[in-house]
Amino acid sequence: MPELPEVETTVAGIKPYLIDTMIERLVIRQPQLRWPVTQGIEDTAKGLKIENVSRRAKYILISLTTGSFLIHLGMSGSLRLITNTDLLKKHDHIQMHLSNGHVLTFHDPRRFGCWLWSKYDHALLEKLGPEPLSSNFSGEYLWNKARKRKAPVKSFIMDSRIVVGVGNIYANEALFESGIKPQRRAGKISFKRYEVLAENIKVILSSAIEQGGTTLRDFTNSKGEPGYFEQSLSVYGRAGKACVKCNQPLKEIRLAQRSSVFCRSCQS
DNA sequence: CTTTCAGCCTGACGGC
DNA sequence: TGCCGTCAGGCTGAAA
Numbered sequence: 613m614p615e616l617p618e619v620e621t622t623v624a625g626i627k628p629y630l631i632d633t634m635i636e637r638l639v640i641r642q643p644q645l646r647w648p649v650t651q652g653i654e655d656t657a658k659g660l661k662i663e664n665v666s667r668r669a670k671y672i673l674i675s676l677t678t679g680s681f682l683i684h685l686g687m688s689g690s691l692r693l694i695t696n697t698d699l700l701k702k703h704d705h706i707q708m709h710l711s712n713g714h715v716l717t718f719h720d721p722r723r724f725g726c727w728l729w730s731k732y733d734h735a736l737l738e739k740l741g742p743e744p745l746s747s748n749f750s751g752e753y754l755w756n757k758a759r760k761r762k763a764p765v766k767s768f769i770m771d772s773r774i775v776v777g778v779g780n781i782y783a784n785e786a787l788f789e790s791g792i793k794p795q796r797r798a799g800k801i802s803f804k805r806y807e808v809l810a811e812n813i814k815v816i817l818s819s820a821i822e823q824g825g826t827t828l829r830d831f832t833n834s835k836g837e838p839g840y841f842e843q844s845l846s847v848y849g850r851a852g853k854a855c856v857k858c859n860q861p862l863k864e865i866r867l868a869q870r871s872s873v874f875c876r877s878c879q880s
Numbered sequence: 881c882t883t884t885c886a887g888c889c890t891g892a893c894g895g896c
Numbered sequence: 897t898g899c900c901g902t903c904a905g906g907c908t909g910a911a912a
Contacts (some may be wrong), residue, residue, distance in 0.1 A: 613905060646888060646907080670906080687905050688890075703890085722889045724906065736908085763883065772907075779906070868884075870905080884912075893902090 614685040616744070616777035616817055619670045621824035622691055626716060627665040629693055630674065634661050634711035640727075642705035645720065646686060649706070650729040653681075657708070657729075669740050669776035679731040686724030692717050741775045744813050749775055751807030758798040758806070765801055766794035767868045769813070778813060780870050781848045782820075786812045788847045793879045794872045795865065847873040 614622070638657045643649040657676065664675040672691070674681040683691070693714045706718035706727055718727060728734065742748035757774050758765075768774060770783050778786070787794050789812040792805060801809075846856050851864035855875040864873045 615906095644889095684906080686889090686907085720889095721891070722905085724889065761882080767883085770906090882912105884910105886910085887908095888906105890904105892904095895900090896898105 613687045613779070613781075614670065614689060615779040615781055615820070616670055617820035617824050619667055619672060619685065619777075620821050622685070623665055623667045623672055626691055626693060629712065629714050630662045630665050630710065630716065632661065632663075633714075634659060635676070635708055636711050637709040639707045639709070640705070641707075642703075642723070645705065645723050646684070646726045647728065649727050653729045657681075662710075668737055669743075669772060670779075671734075671737065673734075679729060680734070682726070682728045682730065682734045682736060683718070684726045686720060686722065686726070688722040689718065689720035689725035692719065739773050741771075741773050744775050744777050744817055749810060749814075751803065751810040754810055755801075755803045755806040758801065761798040763798055764795045764867050765792060765798045765809075766870075766872055768798035769809070770868075770870075775813075777817065781845065782813070782816055784848045784871075784873055785846055786816050788874060788879060789816065791879050794867055794874050796880075847875070849873070 635657045636659075638654045640649050640654060643651075656679070660676040660678065662674060662676060664673070666673045666675070670684060672683040672685075674683065685691070694717055695713060696709070696715060698715075701719060703721040704717050704719050705723070708716040710716065718725070728736075742753070754769070754774070758768060761768055763771075766783050766787060769778050769786070770780065784794070786809060790805065790809040792801065792809060847862055850862050851871075851873045852861050854860065855862055855878055857878050858875065860875060860877050862873050863876050864871060866872065
């Protein structure tokens with residue numbers, strides 16, 4: 613599933629092909645995504661120039677002269693650039709034909725993603741916390757926000773109002789690296805441990821982005837996916853297997869309906 | 881205010 | 897072989 617590094621890599625991959633090009637045609641084949649695709653955007657978008665492509669949290673923003681598209685890849689979404697003559701795949705829901713001959717194609721089997729239009733600011737971006745890789749995000753910030761919070765620390769760091777872009781995989785990994793048990797209450801964790809945790813979140817996310825960047829050769833291929841999924845994960849998906857640090861079997865529990873894997877002796 | 885939980889979907893997988 | 901049930905998961909917004 614696309615986590616923040618995949619989104620970042622996607623933006624970097626498509627941006628050079630989109631910037632300063634004109635939208636010749638927008639085709640919506642399946643408007644029923646997580647939210648219905650904004651009605652009438654085929655007409656709205658026609659003939660407009662793409663001014664910028666950026667990322668906020670796991671949202672992709674395509675800025676035009678009169679507004680912007682807000683795209684989320686959900687669980688199974690991807691964007692790829694193809695040409696007019698390429699065959700459509702099943703679940704290719706939206707296509708944006710550009711004046712340079714490229715066709716930006718939104719593919720999403722589970723349809724948890726979205727493609728919305730807004731003239732001004734998108735409401736979905738309003739309540740978001742800081743970017744994890746920005747200087748606004750630190751151990752001190754986390755510690756302050758955690759005062760009196762009873763929620764498990766894993767739910768806390770996955771709350772987009774606290775910090776954006778920490779999905780289930782990276783939450784599991786960062787807590788393991790930091791030696792913090794996922795179910796520990798957020799308000800009961802020391803300042804010092806939050807400094808370690810914030811640093812680990814930054815290191816893990818930025819190294820994943822780096823891997824994505826290095827494996828990304830040509831985004832105009834048929835896959836449309838950054839190919840760095842082979843990165844080694846210490847705990848996620850390894851329940852019952854040996855801890856990479858102490859060899860004890862990893863334990864799996866569910867927190868807020870999400871699979872949480874940790875080591876009972878390395879994390880406390 | 882904080883926290884929990886339903887719901888949106890399809891594909892993969894295990895059991896029979 | 898194929899059918900069926902279960903699960904996975906990001907995120908929002910309603911409910912508690």
